[in-house]
Amino acid sequence: MFIYAMFQQYFPYELRGHAHKYTQKLVTYFYPYIQITFHELTGEKLKRSDAYFAIQNYLADHTTATAKRLKADVVKGSKSLVLTMDDHEQVSDTFAGVTLVWSKESSKQKHSYSGKDKVYKLTFNRKHRDLVTGTYLKHVVDEGNAISQQHRQRKLYANGSKKSYTGSSTASWSHIVFKHPASFDTLAIDPARKREIMDDLLAFSKSEEYYARIGKAWKRGYLLYGPPGTGKTTMIAAIANFLSYDIYDLELTAVKDNSDLRKLLIEISSKAVVVIEDIDCSLEITGQRKKKKKESEEEKEGEDGNGDEEVESEDETESSSKVTLSGLLNIIDGIWSASGGERVIIFTTNHVEKLDEALIRKGRMDKHIELSYCDFEGFKVLAKNYLSIETHPLFEVVRGLLEKTKVSPADVAESLMQKAVEEDADICLNRLIRDLESKSAKEGEQSKEA
Structure with a gap:
C-alpha cells in the first residue's frame, strides 16, 4: 500500500498507463491461470444468453452438493424448484482429471432497466486451455441443455390465427401444458413391437451427427394406421413422453395457404412431435379440392x-383453406423440412388405402406402424393396467374369444374399467367375456346375412 501510494503521488501521470500495461504483462507471465467470463445478458439488445443458462443448469445439477450457499428459484418453464449457486459463491468441477473452478458474481456494468446482470467465471490453469476450449465447454453446454430439457414443462401446441396490427390474419401457435400420462408401459400392443419402436426413437434422438453426415434433415416420419380405437392418439402421447418432446397438433383445415403452412413450420422448435391426425380427411379438402x-x-x-x-x-x-398436397409434401420432405432439427412427424389415418403413395413413401413416412384389433398380448397389458393382475383362470376364455372377435383395445379397456369401488377382477373379466360373446354373436349374424 505504501509503494502504491508513492507510485500514485510521485510517478508521472503520462507514464502510468505504460507502467500499468507492463505490470499486467509481468503478472500474466507469472500467474498460471486463465479466466473466462459468461454474462447473463449479451448483445446490443441485451438478450438473455443461452450459454449462461446452460451453464446454470449444468452447475445446478453437478456442483450444488459442494456449494455452501444456494439460491432456490422457480424458473419459467420448469416443473420443479431449481437450486443454483448464490452470488459470490465458488465451486469446483472435475473433467478428464482436471480441476476447474466456477464462481458467480454480479457484473460491474449496470443496466438501467434490469439492474446488474449476473456472470459466471471459469478459472483454470493455462496449460489446460485446449481441453477447456475444445471439449469441456461444449460438454457443459450440451449437458446443461439436456438437463433443461428434462426438467422443463412440455407443451401441447395447436395452430390458429391472430390479427396483426394491419388487421389481417396470420397463422400462429397457442399452447397449454402437456400432461398426458400415456407411456409405452400402458400401450396395449405386443411387447416386442414396443421395444422395436422405442429403440427406433432412441436411435433417432441420438443421430444428429449421422443425419448431418448423410446430408438429410434431422427428422423422422411415422404413419400410424388402423381402425378407430386402436390407440393411435395414445401412441402419440407415449412417443412425446418417451422422448420428452413438445407436441404440435397441426390442423390443416385451419391453415389458410401454403405460405401460412411454411410460417407455422418455421416456428416449430426442435425436439418436437408434429402431428396431423386423420390425414386422409385433411387431404379431402386440400389435395383433392380441385378435382x-x-x-x-x-x-x-x-x-x-x-x-x-x-x-x-x-x-x-x-x-x-388453400393448402395443397404439394405444399404439404414440401414441408415434410422438401427444402423447408431442414428449417429445424430433431422433429418426429406423425400422420394418423383409419384408411391407409386412401392416401396418396407420394405422401407415405419411405423417406417421408419412414416407419409404418399398424395398430390393429386387440390380441391376447394387448389384453394382458390392459389387465395389468386396469386390474393389476398378470394371470387369472379366466384369461384362457378371453384368449379364445379375442382370436375370433374383432374388438378394439379401447372397447376392451372400457369393459375392464372398474365402474364401482366394490368391483374386483372377477367382475370386470366376466363383463369383458359377456361383451366379447355379444360382439362375436353379432359378427356371426352379419356374416350369415352377407
Whole structure:
C-alpha cells in the first residue's frame, strides 16, 4: 500500500498507463491461470444468453452438493424448484482429471432497466486451455441443455390465427401444458413391437451427427394406421413422453395457404412431435379440392334452379383453406423440412388405402406402424393396467374369444374399467367375456346375412 501510494503521488501521470500495461504483462507471465467470463445478458439488445443458462443448469445439477450457499428459484418453464449457486459463491468441477473452478458474481456494468446482470467465471490453469476450449465447454453446454430439457414443462401446441396490427390474419401457435400420462408401459400392443419402436426413437434422438453426415434433415416420419380405437392418439402421447418432446397438433383445415403452412413450420422448435391426425380427411379438402370442384361443376351444368348458389358455396369452401398436397409434401420432405432439427412427424389415418403413395413413401413416412384389433398380448397389458393382475383362470376364455372377435383395445379397456369401488377382477373379466360373446354373436349374424 505504501509503494502504491508513492507510485500514485510521485510517478508521472503520462507514464502510468505504460507502467500499468507492463505490470499486467509481468503478472500474466507469472500467474498460471486463465479466466473466462459468461454474462447473463449479451448483445446490443441485451438478450438473455443461452450459454449462461446452460451453464446454470449444468452447475445446478453437478456442483450444488459442494456449494455452501444456494439460491432456490422457480424458473419459467420448469416443473420443479431449481437450486443454483448464490452470488459470490465458488465451486469446483472435475473433467478428464482436471480441476476447474466456477464462481458467480454480479457484473460491474449496470443496466438501467434490469439492474446488474449476473456472470459466471471459469478459472483454470493455462496449460489446460485446449481441453477447456475444445471439449469441456461444449460438454457443459450440451449437458446443461439436456438437463433443461428434462426438467422443463412440455407443451401441447395447436395452430390458429391472430390479427396483426394491419388487421389481417396470420397463422400462429397457442399452447397449454402437456400432461398426458400415456407411456409405452400402458400401450396395449405386443411387447416386442414396443421395444422395436422405442429403440427406433432412441436411435433417432441420438443421430444428429449421422443425419448431418448423410446430408438429410434431422427428422423422422411415422404413419400410424388402423381402425378407430386402436390407440393411435395414445401412441402419440407415449412417443412425446418417451422422448420428452413438445407436441404440435397441426390442423390443416385451419391453415389458410401454403405460405401460412411454411410460417407455422418455421416456428416449430426442435425436439418436437408434429402431428396431423386423420390425414386422409385433411387431404379431402386440400389435395383433392380441385378435382372435387371440377366434378361438382360438371354435375351442376345439367341441373336448373340452385346451381349458382351451390357454386358459391363451393367457392367459399375453397377460399377457407388453400393448402395443397404439394405444399404439404414440401414441408415434410422438401427444402423447408431442414428449417429445424430433431422433429418426429406423425400422420394418423383409419384408411391407409386412401392416401396418396407420394405422401407415405419411405423417406417421408419412414416407419409404418399398424395398430390393429386387440390380441391376447394387448389384453394382458390392459389387465395389468386396469386390474393389476398378470394371470387369472379366466384369461384362457378371453384368449379364445379375442382370436375370433374383432374388438378394439379401447372397447376392451372400457369393459375392464372398474365402474364401482366394490368391483374386483372377477367382475370386470366376466363383463369383458359377456361383451366379447355379444360382439362375436353379432359378427356371426352379419356374416350369415352377407
